[in-house]
Amino acid sequence: MDEPILSVRNLSKTYMQGKIPVHALSDVSFDVQKGEFLSIIGPSGSGKSTFLSMIGLLDRPTKGSVFIDGVEVTKATDSEAPKIRREKIGFVFQHFNLIPTLSAFENVDIAMRFARVPKSKRKERAAELLTRMGLRDRMNHKPSELSGGEQQRVAIARAMANNPAIILADEPTGEVDTKTRDMIVELLRGLSEKGQTILIVTHDTSVSARTRRIIKMLDGKIESDTINAVGEIKTA
Amino acid sequence: MNDLIIRNITQRKFRTGLTVFGIALGIFAVMVMGGMSEYFNRHSENTLNLVDKIQVVPETGYLGGSIDESTVRKVNRVPGVSDAYGLLWMPYDVEGIGLIGDYVVGIPIDKQETTLKDTKLKSGRLLLPSDTYRAVLGSNVEREFKIKVGDELTIKSKRFRGTSSITHERNFTVVGILEYTSSDYDNVIAIPLETAQKFYELENTVSYIWVVPEPSADGEDLAKRIELSVEKITALSPQKLREQVEKTLVIINLITLSSAILAAIIGGLSVMNTMLMSVSERTKDFGLMKAMGAEIWDILYLTMGESALMGVLGGIFGIIGGGIFIYYMNEYLSSMGMVLFAITPRLIIISLLFATLLGTLSGSIPAYRAMKMNPMEAMKYG
Numbered sequence: 001m002d003e004p005i006l007s008v009r010n011l012s013k014t015y016m017q018g019k020i021p022v023h024a025l026s027d028v029s030f031d032v033q034k035g036e037f038l039s040i041i042g043p044s045g046s047g048k049s050t051f052l053s054m055i056g057l058l059d060r061p062t063k064g065s066v067f068i069d070g071v072e073v074t075k076a077t078d079s080e081a082p083k084i085r086r087e088k089i090g091f092v093f094q095h096f097n098l099i100p101t102l103s104a105f106e107n108v109d110i111a112m113r114f115a116r117v118p119k120s121k122r123k124e125r126a127a128e129l130l131t132r133m134g135l136r137d138r139m140n141h142k143p144s145e146l147s148g149g150e151q152q153r154v155a156i157a158r159a160m161a162n163n164p165a166i167i168l169a170d171e172p173t174g175e176v177d178t179k180t181r182d183m184i185v186e187l188l189r190g191l192s193e194k195g196q197t198i199l200i201v202t203h204d205t206s207v208s209a210r211t212r213r214i215i216k217m218l219d220g221k222i223e224s225d226t227i228n229a230v231g232e233i234k235t236a
Numbered sequence: 237m238n239d240l241i242i243r244n245i246t247q248r249k250f251r252t253g254l255t256v257f258g259i260a261l262g263i264f265a266v267m268v269m270g271g272m273s274e275y276f277n278r279h280s281e282n283t284l285n286l287v288d289k290i291q292v293v294p295e296t297g298y299l300g301g302s303i304d305e306s307t308v309r310k311v312n313r314v315p316g317v318s319d320a321y322g323l324l325w326m327p328y329d330v331e332g333i334g335l336i337g338d339y340v341v342g343i344p345i346d347k348q349e350t351t352l353k354d355t356k357l358k359s360g361r362l363l364l365p366s367d368t369y370r371a372v373l374g375s376n377v378e379r380e381f382k383i384k385v386g387d388e389l390t391i392k393s394k395r396f397r398g399t400s401s402i403t404h405e406r407n408f409t410v411v412g413i414l415e416y417t418s419s420d421y422d423n424v425i426a427i428p429l430e431t432a433q434k435f436y437e438l439e440n441t442v443s444y445i446w447v448v449p450e451p452s453a454d455g456e457d458l459a460k461r462i463e464l465s466v467e468k469i470t471a472l473s474p475q476k477l478r479e480q481v482e483k484t485l486v487i488i489n490l491i492t493l494s495s496a497i498l499a500a501i502i503g504g505l506s507v508m509n510t511m512l513m514s515v516s517e518r519t520k521d522f523g524l525m526k527a528m529g530a531e532i533w534d535i536l537y538l539t540m541g542e543s544a545l546m547g548v549l550g551g552i553f554g555i556i557g558g559g560i561f562i563y564y565m566n567e568y569l570s571s572m573g574m575v576l577f578a579i580t581p582r583l584i585i586i587s588l589l590f591a592t593l594l595g596t597l598s599g600s601i602p603a604y605r606a607m608k609m610n611p612m613e614a615m616k617y618g
Contacts, residue, residue, distance in 0.1 A: 058527060058612040086529025097524050101247050113237070114530040162529070 003070060004031035005165055005197050006055065011064035013050050013220075024050040025061070026220040032166070032199065037192035039200045039208035042217035048201045049170060051217070055199070056089050056168050057081045069165045086115045090159030094171035096151040098143040104130060104154045105139040111161040129157035133187070149180035156187060160196070167191070169200045173207055185210050237534065241541040248514070252546060255510040259550020260557060262503025263591045267558025269496035270587065271577035273489045275418075278578050280481050282419035284474065286353050290459050291472045292320070292445035303469065305440045310466045316453035317462070321347045322442025324432045328377075328425060330394045330403060338377050338423045338573050340391060342432025342442075348372075350448065352414070355421055360385035360412030368431050372412040376422040380573035385410055391425065393436045406435060423573060447471070500594060503550065507598035511543045515602040519609060526611040539603035540596055547595015551588045558587070 013025040025047045032038055040048045053059040055066050057073055066074045068088045076084050091097075098107045108126040117125070130139050133153040143151050152172060159167050169188065173181035185207055192198045192212075200211060208214050209228065216224040245252045292311055294301040303322065311320040324342035343351060348362045358378075363370055371389060383389060388407040395402055408427060416422060433439050449458045455473040462471040472480075515522070522535055562577040569576050 053612050056527070058610075082526070082529045082531045084529075085527060091527050097520065099521050099524065101243065110240075110525070111528045114525065114528055114534055158528070 002033060004067075005034040005036075005069055006032035006199070007065075007067040008055070009065045009067070011051070011054055011066065012062050013047075013054060013059070014062045023220050025054070028064070028217075028220075028222055030215065030222065030225060032197060034165075034197055035192055035195045036213060037189055037198050037200075037211045038213040038215065039202055039211040040215045040217060041202055041205070041208045042223070044203075046217040047220040048217050050220075052168050052170050052199070052201050055166070056091060057085055082114070086111075086162055088165045090162070090164035090167040092152070092155050092159050092167060092169035092172045094174040096143065096148070096155045096175070098151055098154055098158075100143050103140045103142055104135060104146065104150075104157075107143070107154055108158045108161050111158045115162050117162075125161060126157070129160055130154070133157045147180070148176040149183060152176060152180070152184055153187065156184075156191075160191070166197045166199060169198065171202055171204075172200060173202065173204060181207065237537055237541070240538060241545055244514075244538075244542055245545060251510055251514075255506050255546050256550045256553060258506030259500075259503040259547055259591055259595065260553035262500030262594070263551050263554025263587050264558045264561070265499030266496040266587050266590060267555055267579070267583065268561060268577065269492040269499075270583045271558065271562045271579055273492040274580050274583050275576055275578035276485060276488050278418055278580070279420070280485055282417055283421070284478050284481060286355065286417065286419055286421060287446075287477070288353070288474050290447035290449060290455060290462065290474070291477060292447055292462060292466070292469050293472065294444075295468050295470050302438065302441045302443055303445060305442055307466060307469065308442065308445055311445055311447060311462055311469075314458070314462050314465045316450050316458045317447055318450045318453075319347075319350070319448040320445050321350075322429070322445045323351070324429060324436065324438060324441065325443035326393070326432070326436055328391065330392045336574060338374075338380070338425060340425045340427060340432065342429040342436075343426050344429045347446075348426070351446065352421070355417055356415045358413045358415045360410070362412055363426065363428055364411075367411065367428055369406060369408045370411045370427065371408040372414065372424075372426040373410055374414050374422040374424040375416040376570060376573050376575065377425055378413045379570045383410055385413060389425065391427075391435070395437050404435075418575075418578065422575075445469075500590060504594040504598045507543050507546055507550075507595050508601060510546070511539065511599045511602035512605070514542070515539060515606045518606075522606045522609050523611040526609065532607045535607045535609075536603050539606050540599045543599025543602070544592055544596040547591045547593070547598070548588070550595065551591025554591065555584055555587050 009029050011025055011028040012023070015022045015024055028051065040051065042048050050059065054061050057076065061074055064074070065072050068084070071084070073084050073088065099110065102110060105126050108129055109122050112122040112125060127139065130136060133156060135150060135153055135157070138146060138150055143154070146154065172188070173184050176184065181204070188198050188200065189210065200207065202208055212228055214226050214228050215222055292303070294303055305322055308320055308322045311317060321344050326340045328338035328340055345363050345365050345367070358375065360372070363372055373383065373389070381389060387410050389410055390405050390407050392403050392405045395404055414421060433441060447462065449455055456475060459471040459473040459476065463469065525535060559579055562579055566575050566577055
């Protein structure tokens with residue numbers, strides 16, 4: 001078996017709520033292989049989003065390690081973190097989080113600017129990604145001129161801009177209608193079939209039902225980790 | 237990144253406009269006050285360069301009295317003195333005290349070139365031994381009275397008869413006009429000494445004496461020697477004069493510059509306010525940029541670049557505004573016989589640097605906030 005692209009070992013996170021410690025994550029461990037399409041589900045407060053922010057280096061764990069592509073990212077210093085975020089991780093958020101003053105094209109372009117990609121390559125890549133997302137004619141529109149589905153597709157294109165090892169999607173269908181939701185899930189699944197590792201945090205069981213692997217969290221722990229047969233069949 | 241900075245500034249036109257206007261007002265104040273300071277500095281420097289002789293004044297001071305002409309001969313006899321001659325000084329406006337504005341100087345005809353030093357004539361000629369009611373004017377006098385060579389200028393004198401005084405006036409024909417020197421010479425109305433003494437009824441009297449030292453003589457020593465040799469006078473060497481003028485200039489500079497800097501700091505606070513607002517509005521954007529892998533330097537560059545650009549723009553507008561104001565103010569003032577402002581390259585460079593620094597520094601606190609933002613927390617804003 002290949003070395004996992006994501007490896008989580010004994011990850012714990014404890015917040016202090018006043019003087020009371022709250023264990024958002026307790027000793028979580030699992031591996032993710034390259035190209036996996038995986039969902040993390042669980043009720044509110046189960047630790048899913050905390051977990052995602054640990055992997056994405058947006059927050060620091062109290063204990064444990066996360067390895068992405070063999071690199072222990074939880075050991076990264078504040079000055080090393082931006083490089084890891086640029087090169088290893090792509091984020092897709094529930095609220096799309098596009099920069100409102102920039103066009104769809106520029107929103108994809110800006111992610112590559114921080115990676116110091118030359119202008120000509122950036123242009124080429126942004127146009128290619130947006131075309132793949134079916135947004136060729138909407139490239140110069142501002143987020144306010146795009147529908148929720150279109151905005152989320154721009155966000156996916158942006159997440160992919162620097163060829164990250166993993167795309168972390170936090171409730172990517174939380175703000176869209178069911179038709180758009182299906183389209184987004186299909187799009188993400190299509191990307192995973194081409195080798196892109198995708199990890200979705202969701203409440204929505206109809207989303208998780210279409211992923212190949214489902215990790216169910218409860219009270220900061222993994223309650224179950226199952227291969228989803230439906231997802232398998234659908235993918236096939 | 238620069239295009240992102242420009243875009244952000246241009247997308248918030250009204251706010252940017254107000255902020256730039258705030259800075260521009262501050263820099264306008266720096267230009268105007270600084271221009272005044274520069275003028276005083278330049279004017280004093282030029283005047284001191286022209287007045288490079290030892291000044292012998294009544295012991296009561298410059299405006300305190302007069303000296304008998306026999307004193308000139310006494311000074312001339314002091315070893316180390318190459319030449320000494322008296323000048324009669326009177327304010328042009330007999331009602332004024334003569335601290336500012338034009339003044340009449342009675343000058344020995346044969347000492348004109350020594351007195352004027354490098355000052356050239358713009359038109360006409362200097363006074364000749366045969367001249368009586370003739371005058372050579374400084375360029376501010378020419379501008380004030382819109383006068384040219386051949387025209388006549390009326391000069392008044394106040395003559396005292398017991399407790400009352402009568403004003404006497406006389407037309408003087410202008411024979412020459414001096415070039416602009418940005419010194420006290422621009423306000424001079426030079427007439428022959430003898431004519432001046434007669435006109436003001438101050439025969440055998442001068443206001444002060446100018447002493448040309450011998451080339452080997454030390455100005456400071458000679459001034460002391462003159463004071464010891466001649467009674468009831470004070471002798472000021474060029475160095476001493478410079479020291480006294482510089483002391484006064486320091487005070488003027490402090491007053492003008494501190495008020496200008498205060499105005500500019502108020503402009504800087506408006507940048508800080510705008511940037512704080514702009515950063516807090518874009519909290520989510522900065523959090524997002526960090527999540528996308530932006531380095532802290534990228535965030536700093538974006539925020540401080542924006543405030544620095546506003547500073548530069550404010551600086552440019554302030555300099556242009558200040559320049560236009562100074563130009564018209566000088567035009568207006570020169571019609572009244574004085575100039576009060578000078579624009580120097582140094583002033584422009586300092587104003588622009590100050591504006592840029594002000595913008596950059598005012599942006600540093602908001603930038604620090606943006607830089608320190610936790611991406612997770614920042615994105616919760618949305």
